[in-house]
Amino acid sequence: MSKPRFITFEGIDGSGKSTQSRRFAAYLESKGADIVLTREPGGSPGAEEIRQLVLTGDPDRWSPETEILLFTAARRDHLEKTIEPALAAGKTVISDRFADSTRVYQGATRGDLRGMVDTLHRLMIGREPDLTFIIDMDPATALERGLARKSGEDRFEDFGLGFQETLRHGFLALAHAYPQRCILIDGNRTPDQIASEIAAYA
Numbered sequence: 629m630s631k632p633r634f635i636t637f638e639g640i641d642g643s644g645k646s647t648q649s650r651r652f653a654a655y656l657e658s659k660g661a662d663i664v665l666t667r668e669p670g671g672s673p674g675a676e677e678i679r680q681l682v683l684t685g686d687p688d689r690w691s692p693e694t695e696i697l698l699f700t701a702a703r704r705d706h707l708e709k710t711i712e713p714a715l716a717a718g719k720t721v722i723s724d725r726f727a728d729s730t731r732v733y734q735g736a737t738r739g740d741l742r743g744m745v746d747t748l749h750r751l752m753i754g755r756e757p758d759l760t761f762i763i764d765m766d767p768a769t770a771l772e773r774g775l776a777r778k779s780g781e782d783r784f785e786d787f788g789l790g791f792q793e794t795l796r797h798g799f800l801a802l803a804h805a806y807p808q809r810c811i812l813i814d815g816n817r818t819p820d821q822i823a824s825e826i827a828a829y830a
């Protein structure tokens with residue numbers, strides 16, 4: 629099998645995705661790979677502007693339906709401007725979140741909107757990662773870690789613990805639905821332990 633070139637990290641807020649995506653990128657670079665490390669929402673100038681709209685302000689600032697449109701618009705720009713050009717140039721792309729986040733955060737938390745998410749994904753994005761690490765962990769611990777950062781981008785953390793528990797189940801269901809590309813990682817360990825398990829997939 630050829631090496632995976634489009635790799636994503638997914639999981640609830642504060643689960644360690646940013647830490648592990650940075651570490652995996654550094655590890656692959658140390659082996660000589662050409663890496664583009666990116667994130668969602670964001671990853672291109674236009675998508676970073678949309679990021680500010682969706683991550684700040686009141687939890688009920690946007691309905692889940694409006695969020696689907698905003699996150700998909702951001703993703704389309706990220707894909708056109710950052711991901712596809714990098715893959716076309718032969719680079720490996722590592723993204724901290726991608727479409728699985730919309731499937732879970734917008735598709736399965738405030739009503740069943742998964743059909744809408746999937747339809748828009750098919751029309752506007754039409755690409756899946758080669759490999760996805762889903763970091764699974766206790767939502768209470770993850771929420772403490774996330775809120776301790778005080779990033780000012782806490783709109784989704786502000787929905788509370790019950791919301792994070794629903795998200796966790798959504799990500800576990802995704803890991804089962806897409807076993808060919810999803811690897812479930814136990815995030816209740818030290819960063820070093822987690823990074824060495826992930827490095828084995830390089």
Ligand code: ADP
Binds near residue numbers: 774817
């Ligand atoms: P995410 O991107 O999933 O929100 P981060 O990687 O930003 O998560 O981690 C959230 C916070 O928890 C950060 O302050 C980070 O340093 C810390 N952290 C990350 N991984 C671990 C871990 N395995 N154990 C303890 N703390 C961690």
Ligand code: TYD
Binds near residue numbers: 642727734784
């Ligand atoms: P991120 O910066 O990764 O937050 P965290 O470090 O707390 O995990 O992502 C920002 C937030 O955006 C996060 O709460 C999840 C949410 N989100 C969605 O609701 N839908 C999406 O499609 C994406 C990409 C993110």
